[in-house]
Amino acid sequence: MLHSFNPLGDRTPRRLSAATRELAARYLSGEIGSTLRPAPQAAGEEPYPVQLRRLAAEAETALSPDERLAGAARWLEATFHRFPGTDRPSVSHVTADFRHAVTGGLAGLEADIAAGRRANPEGAPFYDELAACIGAMRLWVERYRAELAERLEESPFFPRIAAALKQVPERPPRDFFEAVQSLWLFWTFQRLAGNWSGLGRIDELLGPFLDADLEAGRLDLGEAREILACFWIKGTEWITGRRVAGGDAQFYQNVILAGTGRDGREVCNRVTMLIFDIVEELHISDFPLGVRLSRKSPPPLLRRVAELQSRGGGIVSIYNEEVVIAALVKFGYPEKEACDFTNDGCWETLIPGETAFSYCPFDALQVWQDVFFADCNYPDFESLFAAYSAALRRRLEQVCAGCSGSFNAPDRTAPTPLLSLLMPSCIRSGRPYNRRGAKYNVVALHAGGLPDVANSFTAVRKLVYEDECCTLNELRGILLRDFGRDERLRRMFERCAVWYGNDDEAADAMLARVVSGFAAAAAEFRERDGLLHPAGISTFGREVEFAPSRLATPFGRRAHDYLSGNLAPSPGTDRNGPGAVVKSCCRNDFTQIPNGCPLDLRFDAAALASPSGVAMLEGLLKSFIGLGGYYLQVDAVSREMLVDAKAHPERYPNLAVRISGWSARFATLETAWQDMVIARSIQGAEAG
Numbered sequence: 167m168l169h170s171f172n173p174l175g176d177r178t179p180r181r182l183s184a185a186t187r188e189l190a191a192r193y194l195s196g197e198i199g200s201t202l203r204p205a206p207q208a209a210g211e212e213p214y215p216v217q218l219r220r221l222a223a224e225a226e227t228a229l230s231p232d233e234r235l236a237g238a239a240r241w242l243e244a245t246f247h248r249f250p251g252t253d254r255p256s257v258s259h260v261t262a263d264f265r266h267a268v269t270g271g272l273a274g275l276e277a278d279i280a281a282g283r284r285a286n287p288e289g290a291p292f293y294d295e296l297a298a299c300i301g302a303m304r305l306w307v308e309r310y311r312a313e314l315a316e317r318l319e320e321s322p323f324f325p326r327i328a329a330a331l332k333q334v335p336e337r338p339p340r341d342f343f344e345a346v347q348s349l350w351l352f353w354t355f356q357r358l359a360g361n362w363s364g365l366g367r368i369d370e371l372l373g374p375f376l377d378a379d380l381e382a383g384r385l386d387l388g389e390a391r392e393i394l395a396c397f398w399i400k401g402t403e404w405i406t407g408r409r410v411a412g413g414d415a416q417f418y419q420n421v422i423l424a425g426t427g428r429d430g431r432e433v434c435n436r437v438t439m440l441i442f443d444i445v446e447e448l449h450i451s452d453f454p455l456g457v458r459l460s461r462k463s464p465p466p467l468l469r470r471v472a473e474l475q476s477r478g479g480g481i482v483s484i485y486n487e488e489v490v491i492a493a494l495v496k497f498g499y500p501e502k503e504a505c506d507f508t509n510d511g512c513w514e515t516l517i518p519g520e521t522a523f524s525y526c527p528f529d530a531l532q533v534w535q536d537v538f539f540a541d542c543n544y545p546d547f548e549s550l551f552a553a554y555s556a557a558l559r560r561r562l563e564q565v566c567a568g569c570s571g572s573f574n575a576p577d578r579t580a581p582t583p584l585l586s587l588l589m590p591s592c593i594r595s596g597r598p599y600n601r602r603g604a605k606y607n608v609v610a611l612h613a614g615g616l617p618d619v620a621n622s623f624t625a626v627r628k629l630v631y632e633d634e635c636c637t638l639n640e641l642r643g644i645l646l647r648d649f650g651r652d653e654r655l656r657r658m659f660e661r662c663a664v665w666y667g668n669d670d671e672a673a674d675a676m677l678a679r680v681v682s683g684f685a686a687a688a689a690e691f692r693e694r695d696g697l698l699h700p701a702g703i704s705t706f707g708r709e710v711e712f713a714p715s716r717l718a719t720p721f722g723r724r725a726h727d728y729l730s731g732n733l734a735p736s737p738g739t740d741r742n743g744p745g746a747v748v749k750s751c752c753r754n755d756f757t758q759i760p761n762g763c764p765l766d767l768r769f770d771a772a773a774l775a776s777p778s779g780v781a782m783l784e785g786l787l788k789s790f791i792g793l794g795g796y797y798l799q800v801d802a803v804s805r806e807m808l809v810d811a812k813a814h815p816e817r818y819p820n821l822a823v824r825i826s827g828w829s830a831r832f833a834t835l836e837t838a839w840q841d842m843v844i845a846r847s848i849q850g851a852e853a854g
């Protein structure tokens with residue numbers, strides 16, 4: 167059995183009750199997840215609503231006297247991204263509109279369905295399925311009501327839960343507890359059906375309820391913290407400790423906090439800060455936090471984010487919302503919708519409740535290598551760059567040609583009535599999520615390896631066209647031989663220039679040219695066949711997938727090395743500290759990358775373990791925002807700790823690391839992914 171691990175140890179602030187901390191330890195240990203069981207197999211070709219009602223009728227209620235909330239997603243197949251009881255895939259990379267569902271309740275959704283029927287009478291079968299989903303959820307909730315009525319005396323929490331379930335999720339919540347309980351029920355019911363939606367902006371939803379309760383004296387902050395902590399703890403019910411490629415916390419249940427609200431005012435509120443308290447104390451990584459910051463963000467918010475990031479685990483990331491909103495508006499989204507952006511359960515930006523999302527990734531370094539190693543004579547650097555640009559455009563043409571098919575592939579054609587119920591745009595259109603019922607149907611174009619492409623261009627320009635150290639064919643031969651056995655030769659290549667990530671104008675200008683070229687090429691394919699194709703930059707851990715096809719690079723990396731993740735410098739090429747990396751990254755215009763671009767920074771945990779370390783990180787966040795960065799992921803962990811955790815996973819079962827848009831327990835990563843994480847650069851403690 168696993169045991170909880172918290173890198174703060176005895177220095178962790180204690181705000182929650184001992185009972186809540188013990189409950190968290192049980193969940194994090196895998197005690198709960200180890201009892202998940204498969205759903206009974208579907209009988210023949212049952213319609214989706216029939217299957218969903220059967221799952222709702224037979225799911226384990228799992229009412230625990232130690233928990234302040236009711237509801238559980240206990241089917242094992244759901245953790246594998248499948249609809250329980252079948253081999254059909256479910257849906258991820260989506261954020262449903264839980265705000266709309268909670269504030270209106272099931273009765274409000276019924277009213278939406280009735281309005282949809284009037285506007286789209288031809289969609290009657292679709293609306294019948296939505297109504298059946300409401301019926302299944304009512305059945306599921308009624309089972310909890312009935313069991314609570316029989317067990318009221320078993321727990322001090324059961325009477326309160328029972329009273330709340332008389333109001334929610336049927337009708338709008340009347341107070342903070344009912345709002346949290348309703349949110350949990352809507353969210354975990356879609357998980358029960360195997361879907362993996364993000365949660366979105368829950369502090370904007372819950373904050374007004376908490377403020378009203380505090381003002382009326384119905385609740386205090388301590389109790390509110392305990393209620394939210396139970397939400398966070400129950401969100402770890404799928405921890406099993408199994409080893410998988412992306413780790414066992416990769417369920418896309420991201421949360422977005424703070425930032426500008428729909429009314430134009432700062433969202434940051436008491437709920438925001440309570441969530442920070444809970445994450446700090448329990449170190450639960452299953453709800454990665456994306457905090458929306460800007461130059462106008464309250465200083466206490468910025469300081470608190472830095473404190474949380476200094477704790478490690480990669481749980482808290484930041485968006486520069488001014489740049490994100492500008493990029494979305496430039497792409498064509500109305501400003502009001504752009505201001506409401508959240509993510510898809512990873513970090514790609516979208517409009518919640520209005521977007522059906524997927525993406526097509528490719529390795530830009532492979533495109534570069536196909537051009538460079540072709541039997542062509544490029545008489546000057548510009549001819550080489552032009553050949554790459556033409557090949558990149560052809561690659562994007564191929565990607566887009568396959569997008570329509572991928573959008574309607576099996577994972578898209580799986581039944582989606584329940585998800586459609588939680589997407590107001592689908593109800594309005596009268597079409598399901600998997601049949602382009604959402605307002606925005608997006609297949610983003612995601613390039614990986616762009617820093618490696620830029621470094622390769624920098625090296626070739628210097629070695630071949632400027633210093634004439636070798637001819638193009640000679641360089642090809644050296645790289646095809648993977649530098650032979652000549653380590654001195656490899657090191658000469660490694661040191662022949664300054665690379666991206668060192669605050670060097672020439673190297674950074676090369677990356678900016680590569681990024682702008684990709685953005686311009688992608689813009690030519692903005693919309694095809696009714697699908698939107700915003701540009702994004704990512705690897706999502708595909709450094710492992712890309713490595714076998716990569717040859718040695720002219721900037722001194724051997725064949726099959728793990729290279730840059732997202733837009734971070736290639737491992738080992740940044741030598742001037744994190745401030746230099748931030749300055750280099752922010753020389754790009756990210757308003758031309760509407761689907762997002764992360765920068766990953768990793769610090770040795772010791773560098774951030776003091777007040778001066780937190781102050782340094784806070785200054786770095788300010789610089790990133792002020793200089794125009796897009797999205798920043800910070801992690802604090804020592805390389806020595808990771809190496810030891812790989813050798814002795816039993817010592818570090820709850821050691822979380824940031825992978826890309828999610829955090830994962832290091833011990834549950836497959837070996838290749840552990841090696842990739844270890845290979846990433848550790849930035850120095852000095853600010854650039």
